[in-house]
Amino acid sequence: MTSMGKTRRMMSVGLVGAALALTLTSPARAGETPAAASDGRTASTERLTTGWQLTQTGTEARFRGLAPVDRRTAWAAGSQGTVLRTTDGGRSWRNVSPPGAAELELRDVEAFDARRAVVLAIGEGEASRVLRTEDGGATWTESFRNTDPRAFYDCMTFFDRRHGLAMSDPVDGKYRILSTRDGGRSWEVLPSAGMPDALPGEAGFAASGQCLVSAGPRDVWLATGGGATARVLHSADRGLTWTATVSPVPAGDPARGVFGLAFRDRAHGIAVGGDYRKDQPSPRAAAVTRDGGRTWRASATPPPAYRSGVAWLPHSRSAALAVGPTGTDLTTDGGRTWRTIDTGSYDTVSCTPDGSCWASGEKGRIAVATRPGRS
Numbered sequence: 001m002t003s004m005g006k007t008r009r010m011m012s013v014g015l016v017g018a019a020l021a022l023t024l025t026s027p028a029r030a031g032e033t034p035a036a037a038s039d040g041r042t043a044s045t046e047r048l049t050t051g052w053q054l055t056q057t058g059t060e061a062r063f064r065g066l067a068p069v070d071r072r073t074a075w076a077a078g079s080q081g082t083v084l085r086t087t088d089g090g091r092s093w094r095n096v097s098p099p100g101a102a103e104l105e106l107r108d109v110e111a112f113d114a115r116r117a118v119v120l121a122i123g124e125g126e127a128s129r130v131l132r133t134e135d136g137g138a139t140w141t142e143s144f145r146n147t148d149p150r151a152f153y154d155c156m157t158f159f160d161r162r163h164g165l166a167m168s169d170p171v172d173g174k175y176r177i178l179s180t181r182d183g184g185r186s187w188e189v190l191p192s193a194g195m196p197d198a199l200p201g202e203a204g205f206a207a208s209g210q211c212l213v214s215a216g217p218r219d220v221w222l223a224t225g226g227g228a229t230a231r232v233l234h235s236a237d238r239g240l241t242w243t244a245t246v247s248p249v250p251a252g253d254p255a256r257g258v259f260g261l262a263f264r265d266r267a268h269g270i271a272v273g274g275d276y277r278k279d280q281p282s283p284r285a286a287a288v289t290r291d292g293g294r295t296w297r298a299s300a301t302p303p304p305a306y307r308s309g310v311a312w313l314p315h316s317r318s319a320a321l322a323v324g325p326t327g328t329d330l331t332t333d334g335g336r337t338w339r340t341i342d343t344g345s346y347d348t349v350s351c352t353p354d355g356s357c358w359a360s361g362e363k364g365r366i367a368v369a370t371r372p373g374r375s
Helices: 014-024 043-047
Strands: 063-068 074-078 083-086 105-111 117-124 129-133 141-145 152-158 164-171 174-180 212-215 219-223 231-235 243-246 256-263 269-275 286-289 309-312 320-324 327-331 339-342 348-352 356-360 366-370
Touching: 063 117, 063 348, 063 356, 074 105, 074 117, 074 356, 074 366, 083 117, 105 152, 164 212, 212 256, 219 256, 219 269, 231 256, 269 309, 269 320, 320 348, 320 356
Parallel strands: 063 105, 152 212, 256 309, 309 348
Antiparallel strands: 063 074, 074 083, 105 117, 117 129, 117 152, 129 141, 152 164, 164 174, 212 219, 219 231, 231 243, 256 269, 269 286, 309 320, 320 327, 327 339, 348 356, 356 366
C-alpha cells in the first residue's frame, strides 16, 4: 500500500513459513509426521521460508473477501466497492472494481481463475447484490439484487465452477439460501421447508466470507451467532435440507458466536469466533469436529482472542491458521491447541493447493506466504 515502506512490506513471521515448509514438502499420511533429518530437525524444516509478507495494494480499503486461485493469482473484495486482482503473486495489484460500486460493502469473493470471479455485496434490502466478471474485472454484470427488505446476505460459497450458494440472515424465522447452477449468472431462492428455525436474535457474521463454506460436491456448513448458543448448520444436499448443532463457542450476545469455518474434507472442520468487541474477552474461541459437524469439541488451548478467519494448510491433515484483528494463530494438531505466531491485523485467510497462503484485512492489508522455493 502507498503508506508502507519497504521494511513493513517485507515484514514476515518465520513460523508461518515453517508451517508451510513442514506441511507442503510432501503430504503426510494419516498418523504420520514428516521424516526426521539427521540433525534432529524435520527434513522439510530445512527448507524454511519466510512467513507473511505484506504486499503493496495502493488502497486503504478493508478486505474481508479473499479468493486466492493459486500462488500467482488472487482476488480480494472489500469496502467502498473495491476489488483487487493480482496475477504475479502479490507483487502488483490491479484495481478492477465494478463501476459505480463505491457505496457497496463487498464482503465475499469466489474466484475460479484469473478471469472469472463472483463478488457478494452485503446489507439490508437492495444493498445485498451479486456481481460477476468473466474478463478479469474489465467488465462486471449484476446477476442478483435482493428486493426483500427483510433479507441481509452475509456469505457465499461454490462447490465447483457452476454450483454455488449464498446465505441471508433469517427471514420469517429461517435462514434464506440463494442458489446458482450456472456459475453465478443466475440465482434462485431455495425452499425453506428443510431449514431449521433460527434462534431468537440469531444471525450470520459477514466478517470473513467464511460463515458459509463447502467441501466436496454437496456438503455445506453455515455458522451462526447472536442467539443463546452459537450453532453450525450442515446440509449434505447443496442447501435443500439442514441439521443444526450447538457449538461450544460462546454466544448469548449480538457480538458473539462462530465467525468462520474451514473444512478440509466432509468430516474434519474447525470453527473460530468469539466476541468481536475489542474490550471483551473471547474464551473458547475455537472448536473442532471430526464427524462433519454433528458434534463439536472446544479447543483445549484456543486462540487468545477473537478470530474471524480460518484455513487449513494445503496437503495437511493437522495444520491450520486462524486470523483476527490481533494476530495469527497456528495449530499443528487439527485445532486442539493454538499458538500465536504474528500480531498483525487480518480478517480472513485462505490457502491454495499449489502451496501458498494469503491473508487480508484492514487498511489495505494483503499478505502472502508461499512454499519454499516458490514465489
